Amino acid sequence: MSRHVDYLYFFLTANLIFFTGLVAVLVVFFAIRYRRAKNPKSEPIHGSMILEITWTIIPLGISLIMFFFGAIVYFHFNRPPANAMEIYGTGKQWMWKFQHIEGAREINQLHVPVDRDVRVVLTSQDVIHDFAVPAFRLKGDVVPGRYVSVWFRATKTGNYRLFCDQYCGTLHSGMVGEVIVMDPAEYQDWVSSRGEGSLGQQGEKIFQQLGCNTCHRNDSLARGPNLAGLSGNPVKLKDGSLIIADEGYIRESIVNPAAKIVAGFDNIMPTFQGQINEDDMIALVYYIKSLHNQQPGGPVKTSPNSTEVPGANPPVKLQ
Amino acid sequence: MATPTVTNELPREHYLNSEFGIKSWLLTKDHKRIGILYLLSITFFFFIGGFFATLIRIHLLTPEGALVTADNYNKLFTMHGIMMVFFFLVPSVPAVLGNFVLPLMLGAKDVAFPKLNLMSWYILIIGGAITLWALVSGGVDTGWTFYTPFSTTFSNTHVITAAMGIFIAGFSSILTGLNFIVTIHRMRAPGLTWFRLPLFVWAIYATSLIQVLATPVIAITMVLVGLERGFHIGIFDPRYGGDPVLFQHMFWFYSHPAVYIMILPGMGIISELISTFSRKPVFGYKFVAFSSLAIAVFGFIVWAHHLFVAGISVYSAMIFSFLSFLVAIPSAIKTFNWAATMYKGSISYRTPMLYAFGFLGLFAIGGLTGLFLATLGLDVHLHDTYFIIAHFHYIMVGGMVMAYLGGIHYWWPKITGRMYPEGWAKLSAMIVFVGFNLTFFPQFILGYLGMPRRYAAYPPEWQVLHVLSTAGASILAIGYLLPMIYLLYSLRFGEVAGDNPWGATSLEWQTTSPPPLHNFEVTPIVTEEVYDYSKEREAAFV
Amino acid sequence: MSDRTVVIHEAPEHAAHHPMLQHHFDNMEQQKDAASLGMWVFLITEIMFFGGMFAAYLVYRYWFYDAFVWGSSSLDIKLGATNTVVLICSSLTMALAVHAAQLGMRKMLMFFLVLTLGLGFVFLGIKAIEYHDKYVEHHIPGHGFNFEAVTSADGSRHEVDQGHAQIFFSLYFAMTGMHAIHMIVGAGLLSTLLYMAWKGKFSATYYTPVENIGLYWHFVDIVWIFLFPLLYLINRVH
Secondary structure, three states: OHHHHHHHHHHHHHHHHHHHHHHHHHHHHHHHHOEOOOOOOOOOOOOOHHHHHHHHHHHHHHHHHHHHHHHHHHHHHOOOOOOOEEEEEEEEOOEEEEEEOOOOEEEOEEEEEOOOEEEEEEEEOOOOEEEEEHHHOEEEEEOEOOOEEEEEEOOOOEEEEEEEOOOOOOOHHHOOEEEEEEOHHHHHHHHHOOOOOOHHHHHHHHHHHOOHHHOOOOOOOOOOOOOOOOOOOEEEEOOOOEEEOOHHHHHHHHHOHHHOOEOOOOOOOOOOOOOOOHHHHHHHHHHHHOOOOOOOOOOOOOOOOOOOOOOOOOOOOOO | OOOOOOOOOOOOOOOOOOOOOHHHHHOOOOHHHHHHHHHHHHHHHHHHHHHHHHHHHHHOOOOOOOOOOHHHHHHHHHHHHHHHHHHHHOOHHHHHHHHHHHHHHHOOOOOOOHHHHHHHHHHHHHHHHHHHHHHHOOOOOOOOOOOOOHHHHHOOOOHHHHHHHHHHHHHHHHHHHHHHHHHHHHOOOOOOOHHHOOHHHHHHHHHHHHHHHHHHHHHHHHHHHHHHHHHOOOOOOHHHOOOHHHHHHHHHHHHHHHHHHHHHHHHHHHHHHHHHHHOOOOOOHHHHHHHHHHHHHHHOOOHHHHOOOOOOOHHHHHHHHHHHHHHHHHHHHHHHHHHHHHOOOOEOOOHHHHHHHHHHHHHHHHHHHHHHHHOHHHHHHHOOEHHHHHHHHHHHHHHHHHHHHHHHHHHHHHHHOEOOOHHHHHHHHHHHHHHHHHHHHHHHHHHHHOOEOOOOOOOHHHHHHHHHHHHHHHHHHHHHHHHHHHHHHHHHHOOEOOOOOOOOOOHHHHOOOOOOOOOOOOOOEEOOOOOOOOOOOOOOOO | OOOOEEOOOOOOOOOOOOOOOOOOOOOHHHHHHHHHHHHHHHHHHHHHHHHHHHHHHHHHHHHOHHHHHHHHHOOOHHHHHHHHHHHHHHHHHHHHHHHHHHOOOHHHHHHHHHHHHHHHHHHHHHHHHHHHHHHHOOOOOOOOOOOOEEOOOOOOEEOOOHHHHHHHHHHHHHHHHHHHHHHHHHHHHHHHHHHHHHOOOOEOOEOHHHHHHHHHHHHHHHHHHHHHHHHHHOOOOO
């Protein structure tokens, strides 16, 4: 995809050279040909509708072509493939922290396998940062209070510079790192050698520590919606609207539960704003996303399509 | 008369010798004197902003940063931006040249509200003083864009002071725009219909519309930033549910039209220069006039192209991208019309025309590189890199400052009654052109390679490009210092200019240089189109 | 002189012109037109100024509907409605003042200016009462803010996000505060008009300042006409 960005760049550069050259050549030519020494009398020409139309329509046409192809590339940037592998990250003054699902954590470095679609889900702990990898022709602002994601598919192994591209304070210029693209086998070795407990396991611990399971459960004591099978599916809200449950919805429901009440439930969930930092939030959100056809509190499945769970009840239907 | 006149003496009585003493300047209601007050002030602000730019470029000579700490670097680029945008670029042409020339071009005795005009100058000075106070008492390090929540919650610098200075200075811009709108509508000389107006007036009118409509929005945005920072009220702070991106929308709703406030008057000057120094009417007068208005209107609906990677929806981004391409079209139309004006003209290479040539080329590059940024897929790569810096400096410095210098040289004889030294002036223009390109062209390349903005240190392989850029900056500085010297010199020793040294046709040249206190001995009545050289014999100067 | 202009000879200086004519204008009509246009353009800038805050309010109201609805409900609708009536009446007295000026009736002009000024002070007084109530209830944003959403009917409590409530009240104070500042400026302008009227500066041939400040006063009234429903009325819980 970065190839396409370069095609756009060359097209626009050619356009730039052509039109600047045209204007420059005309100006220089007229300046010399009609210089006062050789041409003391000017000819009062007021305009030409044909010329005006021509030099309006042609730039408009070229602009529309640029717009169209630019929009296609941008659309592509914003539609990560459904089966992309996910890595979570936080930007904070003045470093990048990444969390692999298998549990590996790293600072200012991001190891990824080559030839895989990778989606990086990011948030900021403090101010707005920007995750930028020029080699991938990619960037996205990382905003506090919400999740953003960028995705890419590295086609060549190697080390690529990572910059923070939104001014964020004193060490903005120090917030640099590398994306390290490895062969798939090497990546597997790397990521499994860093085990500290998978992201899902960390999230499960937090789920229990914060007492989420007192209300979000699968029995008659439940006062909140059951979260099994939530992720990626539509949720019916109290006002009748439908919303797809993605990580942004999950995070929002934790810090601002009153914003969207699920149909059939009351607005009684307390907010956890300020009680959980962004690193832990990522683990918790990931854990909730991974709940499928199983009781909360049971063994975590990291593979989205697995249905094999010992002792699970069918999930309660959200009303 | 549209042939140049040559006299040996200044007129006996004019606006400069009608009264003497500091009070006659500080309490003047004369738009010409107010224009000169603005000239002195914004030149001062320009050199402060330029000083910061010099420090930045010296610092960037080495990859680790040669000169200042990271914190101080952040303050340098912030203050450079604030001084240049709010205290130089926005006021420069309207407040200096607009104030001086507009009533003359309209055949009026003054602007509609002379006392308000003086108050506008004082407001700018107060705003500038407060902002400079923020500077000397420790600086501001948020970037001129003040993005939240950094500016409201995390920065440890004098944000509120700077925001207040900008808030106040904004009113100078609003009141100047208001004054000009009423002046143009209500004080034109008899016979001066809208389509007989010089294109500089159309440009100033379009600018004034933007000033009046857009500036209040930055005012209220700065108020909210100040309140948030002072009282922690949570409008932009995500910890309270506030939205940092809302700030960006409000900020850019003004700041994008603001860039058109900065460039439109420059374009107006170029229309005058090319017409006068080709001795021809501007090609496509109505198209150029309406293009100014079109730029003003479209300029209001493209602001979110600054937010393409900030998290707006894809559909929203597509709309703003499309509109951003549309806003470029009137500028293209103007550029072609200017070039066409030279066709079969009688072209002089005097200094103002050299600045106009420079403008045409550099504005073309600056404008066309804007298309790169309107193109969504490309903007993702180029956003917040040196490419953006190069793009806007090509328009603002390569375009606007060159137009401003061209205008200063063009109207210098009218303002002072004396000619500047042509040789030195031509040399300076060429030094500026070379220095400018050397400074900013490498930055396009740096940006494409990925060098981020606002970085105090950078990867070593990019050092060559930075050294080239700094070398260019030192040349550019010389190009800007020379006019300071020779223009001052000309005040005393310059050749007496006469009423109309350029043989131009607009009304300001039909009165003495310098003009009398009330501009015209008798009110002119206009009977013909503005750029009419047709009845002329050959021009007497080259 | 230029080929494109024709010379005329102007009347000699200071020949019989209105004492209030400023010298850069050709005649009183041009001066009056210019002043009116100037005031209209200024009012448009004020629309843009308030518009920014209105936009922020509407955006946050959409996102944080719950907190905003309860915030609105905690504002005293009786005081707000009274203030609305007060301002509308003051616009009436202002219009009558302009009318008196047009007719050259000095005493009537002064009478209506005093009435308008008085009504303006009533508005500000009621606003002060409201702000005081907010202070007592801990609804002022910043340190010590605590919003309890209580139904007046049965006193039952309702959980509302404090951060969102704080945003509501921040915008409430910013918008009504900015409006109040404009009212205070208006009061100053009216006082100046009163003084000028007392000094006999106005007549049937010159009353431009009265007219233009009247426009300003009507504008401040209209801003309140928008503020009141948006802040106090829509979707009240009780």
